[in-house]
Amino acid sequence: NAGVTQTPKFQVLKTGQSMTLQCAQDMNHNSMYWYRQDPGMGLRLIYYSASEGTTDKGEVPNGYNVSRLNKREFSLRLESAAPSQTSVYFCASSEGVGDTDTQYFGPGTRLTVL
Amino acid sequence: AQSVAQPEDQVNVAEGNPLTVKCTYSVSGNPYLFWYVQYPNRGLQFLLKYITGDNLVKGSYGFEAEFNKSQTSFHLKKPSALVSDSALYFCAVRVRFFLNNDMRFGAGTRLTVKP
Numbered sequence: 001n002a003g004v005t006q007t008p009k010f011q012v013l014k015t016g017q018s019m020t021l022q023c024a025q026d027m028n029h030n031s032m033y034w035y036r037q038d039p040g041m042g043l044r045l046i047y048y049s050a051s052e053g054t055t056d057k058g059e060v061p062n063g064y065n066v067s068r069l070n071k072r073e074f075s076l077r078l079e080s081a082a083p084s085q086t087s088v089y090f091c092a093s094s095e096g097v098g099d100t101d102t103q104y105f106g107p108g109t110r111l112t113v114l
Numbered sequence: 115a116q117s118v119a120q121p122e123d124q125v126n127v128a129e130g131n132p133l134t135v136k137c138t139y140s141v142s143g144n145p146y147l148f149w150y151v152q153y154p155n156r157g158l159q160f161l162l163k164y165i166t167g168d169n170l171v172k173g174s175y176g177f178e179a180e181f182n183k184s185q186t187s188f189h190l191k192k193p194s195a196l197v198s199d200s201a202l203y204f205c206a207v208r209v210r211f212f213l214n215n216d217m218r219f220g221a222g223t224r225l226t227v228k229p
Contacts, residue, residue: 004157040123042204042219043158090157100146100165100208103217105157 002026004106006091012112013081021076021109023091031094032074033058033103034066036087043090049074050097081113116141118207120220127195128228135190135223137205147188148206148217149179158204164188175199195227 004025013019025032030051035043035058045058049068063085065077074093078085089109094101118139127133139145146165150158162173169181179190190203202224206217 040221042221043206043217044219045217092158100163102148102160102163104160105150107155107157 004091004093004104006089006106006109008109009107010110012114013078014114015082017081018077018079019081019111020078021089021091021111022073023075023106024073025091025093025104025106026072027093027104028071029093029095029104030071031097031101032068033092033094034064034074034076035090035092036060036085037090037108038087046076046089048097078111081111083113085111086113087111116207116218118205118218118220120203120205120223122223123221124224124226126226126228129197130194133192133195133199133225133227135203135205135225137188137190137220139186139188139205139207141207145188146208147179147181148208149173149177149188149190150204150206152202152204152222154201161190161203195225197227197229200225200227 007022033048034046037043044060046064047066049055052071055066067075091106092103094103148163149161152158161177162171164171164181172178177192181188202222204222205220208217
């Protein structure tokens with residue numbers, strides 16, 4: 001059981017370039033999430049997918065798009081990267097979006113935009 | 115607005131001593147509270163959560179947390195700290211029917227346990 005996996009682990013982009021962060025979970029969870037982590041700010045939700053076929057905006061969605069490819073996979077796309085998107089990105093999953101559901105996190109992707 | 119605060123950026127304790135990492139919350143309904151730990155270059159790992167019932171919640175690795183409604187706090191504790199407990203700790207809160215279904219995380223507290 002790998003849990004939540006993310007690729008790549010590290011990435012350096014130039015301003016204006018695009019890229020897709022990949023996330024997969026093998027826990028048969030219905031819900032998946034993308035967060036960004038910035039120093040001194042904790043984690044902030046970018047987008048989430050309550051179930052296969054649905055996606056919704058979180059607290060900081062601007063500049064990002066997501067795709068829930070199937071039940072296992074949830075990708076995050078930066079169409080035109082900006083230095084403000086330099087951050088560590090975490091994917092998470094949970095059984096559902098109930099308030100008591102525990103979220104399980106991947107190891108993260110460290111992104112630098114020059 | 116729903117929020118959670120971790121008033122200490124850094125906590126230092128000696129190995130074998132008890133540790134406390136503080137968390138306070140501000141919500142308009144009944145809170146669901148979580149603690150996560152992050153080791154260097156790793157994702158967040160779930161430690162414990164408070165949903166309802168007993169105010170003292172026991173979790174992984176010997177950690178426990180006490181929910182105090184009157185003080186709106188959910189402090190993380192361990193009776194005897196280990197050097198391996200050194201990590202970044204996050205408190206998070208969810209409120210029923212909160213929009214966007216997200217958890218609000220604190221900024222994190224870096225715990226250092228010295229031998």
